[in-house]
Amino acid sequence: MKGTILHTPKNISFAKRIVKCLPQAIAKRLPAEISVVSVSTAESRVLNCRYLKKDKATNVLSFRYSDEYGEILVCPAVIRAEAKAQGHSFEYQMTWMIVHGMLHLSGVHHEQSALAEKKFSRVEQEILEQFRNGPPRHHHRR
Numbered sequence: 166m167k168g169t170i171l172h173t174p175k176n177i178s179f180a181k182r183i184v185k186c187l188p189q190a191i192a193k194r195l196p197a198e199i200s201v202v203s204v205s206t207a208e209s210r211v212l213n214c215r216y217l218k219k220d221k222a223t224n225v226l227s228f229r230y231s232d233e234y235g236e237i238l239v240c241p242a243v244i245r246a247e248a249k250a251q252g253h254s255f256e257y258q259m260t261w262m263i264v265h266g267m268l269h270l271s272g273v274h275h276e277q278s279a280l281a282e283k284k285f286s287r288v289e290q291e292i293l294e295q296f297r298n299g300p301p302r303h304h305h306r307r
Contacts, residue, residue, distance in 0.1 A: 183263055186295040187271075188288070194271040196235035201263060209240035225262040227269040237266035257293075264292050 180201060184192055204212070209222040216226065224243045229235040239262055241255075248258035268288065275285035 180263065183260065183267065183292070183296060186292050187264075187267065188292075191268065191271045191273060191288075195267060196229060196231065196270060197233045199235045199237060199267070199270065201237045201239060201266075204238050204240050206240055206242045209238070209243060212238065224258075225266045227266040229270050235270040237263060237270070239263065239266070260296060261289065261293055264289055264296070 180199065184195065187195075206222040209224075209226070210220070212226055213223040214220045217223070222240055222243050224240055224247060226238040227235065228238070239259065241259070244258050244262055245255050247253075248255045251258070253261075268285065273285060273288065275282040
């Protein structure tokens, strides 16, 4: 994989912010370490064809290799085009795709049925809303 691994302190803190917004039941099922890797349109197309049998570049692919390690592959060119088409900022769309990848890494999927797709979308939107507003604060009673 020739992609760029996004393991800079800024990107790590960004990913940790996303994880803090995940429902606890989802967050605890994530691999211990997750790499977010940026891939080209050509790489995205090859991988999407190989693993999902779809001959086109895609926005995000997720691979869970073990309980210890998973990978989210993002294609910035596809994500940028989708953001523009949907009237979103690139940053919002990228966050959405990383959330999407994290849900898949935790074992949540949307491909089984229309109902599963609806539930998946609702969870995504709740996480994105929380991310936009900041993670919930846990108040301790005295």
